Amino acid sequence: MSAPTAPPPLGDTGLWQAVMTAADDRCQCSGACGKSHAKDGDRCPREDGSHRTHGGGRVRLLAAPADPADLALPDHRAAALPPARLAAWCPTCHHAARTAARKSAAAAQPPAEPAALF
Structure with a gap:
């Protein structure tokens, strides 16, 4: 069962919501972070609004470049x-x-x- 989703970030123009809808409110990492996520079907199990496993609080997913190589782009180009x-x-x-x-x-x-x- 999916965790209840939090309201979109302040200033969201619909882009963040579109990315989250396409991702089914779940992190789309499949190993670019260095973890295999093998026990979770090769995809990170964290969902937007779910509790973290360590540190308390809730997970807030980010909309960021899908291609790991694009994560090195300067912020203004990634945006x-x-x-x-x-x-x-x-x-x-x-x-x-x-x-x-x-x-x-x-x-x-x-x-x-x-x-x-000289």
Whole structure:
């Protein structure tokens, strides 16, 4: 049985609700966070409005880039993505996947040239 959903975030223009509806109010991470989620059908079990397993409080899902590589985009570019390129993420999966994407993007950058002394 699904947890009761909380009201949409302040300032929601319908985009967040569209992403949550498409995701059935459940985190769509399937391992980009570093966890396999194998015991949960290969998808994170956290639902919007559900209780966290640690720390109390309720889970509030985020609408963020679906492609883990896009999680490394600057915030202003990620916010401009169309709804079809967004997914629902719980904060834990989002943070871990975003950190991994940023590390991967940084590793792919060529080393900076040292500044000349003269």
